[in-house]
Amino acid sequence: MSDPSSSVTDPAHLALLDGIREGKRVALARAISVIENERPGFQALLHDLLTRGRSGGARLGITGPPGAGKSSLVSEIARRWREGEEGVGIVAVDPTSPYSGGALLGDRIRMNDLALDEGIFIRSMASRGSLGGLATTTKEVLDVMDAFGFPRLLVETVGVGQTELEITGAADTVVVVLVPESGDGIQAMKAGLMEIADIFVVNKSDRPGADRLVKEVRSALHYRTGRTGRTPAHHGVDHSRVGGGAEETEEQEEDTGWVPPVVQTMAQTGDGVDELLEAVAKHRQWLDETGELERRRRRRTLERIRDVLDRELKRRVRRELSTDDDLQDELDRIDAGDATAYSVAASILGRIALDPETAPLPGIDR
Template sequence: MTSEITAAAPADLLERFRDGKRTALARAISIVEDARPGFERILHELFGDMGRAHRIGITGPPGAGKSTLTSKLALHLRQAEERIGIVAVDPSSPFTGGALLGDRIRMNNISTDPGIFIRSMATRGHLGGLATTTKEVADLIDAFGYDRVILETVGVGQSELEIAGTADTSVVVLVPESGDSIQAMKAGLMEVADIFVINKADRPGADRLAQEIEVMLHMRLGDMPQNAGHHGVSLKSVQKAAREGVQAAAEQGGGWAIPVLKTVAQTGEGLEELARTLDRHRVYLEETGELSRRRQARLAERVRAVVERRLRRLVWLRGPGEGILADELAALEAGQVSPYAVADRIVNELGLGPAGGMQS
């Protein structure tokens, strides 16, 4: 089979891309997002220019103010002459499949800044908080030369965890009044966060939520009773000990003490501290080798994803998969053959052998 990357990539597009033409970046993203012919060749040709940007994931439940926080953070970083790329993942329209563009509208105040590039993407039914090609779009923005790539997830609660395998630094944004501390534990966000941000911190309950999160972070170390903050035990009385315990454990193990920050994105309050913390985390990643580990894991997953994508195309679009499946549907319905036997037949037709299939 001919290699996928032998498909031609428009030479003029690559030239204009490397010349810094934003229209070329936008066109390249469209080609990759729609998986048009030559899209893998574009990514192949530009791969050597990738890996320089700091990738920041902004995730959390709907209504947490992620878009406002992202836009205000981008403006803050622009004060240091940094160039910022933003990928805002919106829910898909149930009618057209396109993005509803809510994030793009909310970021209208920064869309005219020449140092900021914003791309809205539709989830197209993909779970995990990101669109199917978000990672590859982030690659293109990185290769274009932006200093930071901010990935804002769609905000769908428990399916946000994919961001951890996409960003260098994951920021989990919560709000005081929604009981997010409990949801954070249920959804696994405690495992995802490198930084917690309590946004809309001018509302009642912000301090208590910060306390709860710090206590839960300490509980993960296994040296605090899980009923802290209940049955008359004040959260405030254990918050300082929790914070100091997390810090001490992180320092002793050479790890990262996950901070809990408070912001009011609408007014810009807390953004300077967030920017400093992002820089601290980037330094930590580089000095400990964690950045290399995360990026190698991301690249390994990318190779697996490309292989799976090509195999799906080989089986269903070019190969015998659809024909065999159509032939076997009646037998499947009658219970004369199982889905596993049909799958074995499809795989065997490709000459891949019975590995992983049913044992004879």
């Protein structure tokens, strides 16, 4: 039975909502496609899914340079969670191609027979939506998996500049994977990874230079915390303020903060993955106890409102100005000195806002 208060009007989408409620994976897969392709009514679908309940699944982000072993780690982690019978939703984000990274993950998972596991759902996607950045769509797909009821969510992004940093908008806990080769230690500082990492992994510990990299990262972390008397500011938040008054000593401040541990792994063999999961659990406990989880989630929600607005405005502008022809009259008026790009933009904005067809988000009452 469909919910009479639903904002979804499309019968196909109503069927998807029912299917998701009944735990049907095929409905989940289709709903994700609707959202990924930003098909008409996708916002209403998300709205309904999110208002009807979330599992509040823990979101673990894995990022790092190409080939660092992120997918290998993801499949090892998923396998362990499944041994504990927990459902796992996985999103693999590929910055360049919608296929290669995800296909690789798919292969790896298949090797481990994980893809056949009903408790695991894997989706790979491109990092850029048609109108958003890492996007909003990636985060929405995680939301859908959460609404479906997966208590564990994993998101893998290949760290290339911004996407690496954007993972903080998608995950509660961010794991940055580094490898001994290619001077990653130094690069990490440059790319701002120090700020976003909750946990560092030095993978490919079988390779030479692993111990040195661990030391490098540790000393960089120590330098940061030692110099400022604070734990690293994470996600724009000054952790020294978490749960403490101004008169606290530096030592006490550090006790309430989080110093990212550095864990060594060999993802290929699974060595160190148990230790990594212990660190993840500890971080989660820290998030809960300090109220940081709540703060991070609220910050993400705030970001989401901005993202959705941004995307919706772009969408409407595109619809309004689908071809250059739409602007010929305005161009003439600008030529004649009766208008400027600014006055034209202002009047288009007014039109977009007032159009009764497009003013509310489709299917959602104001």
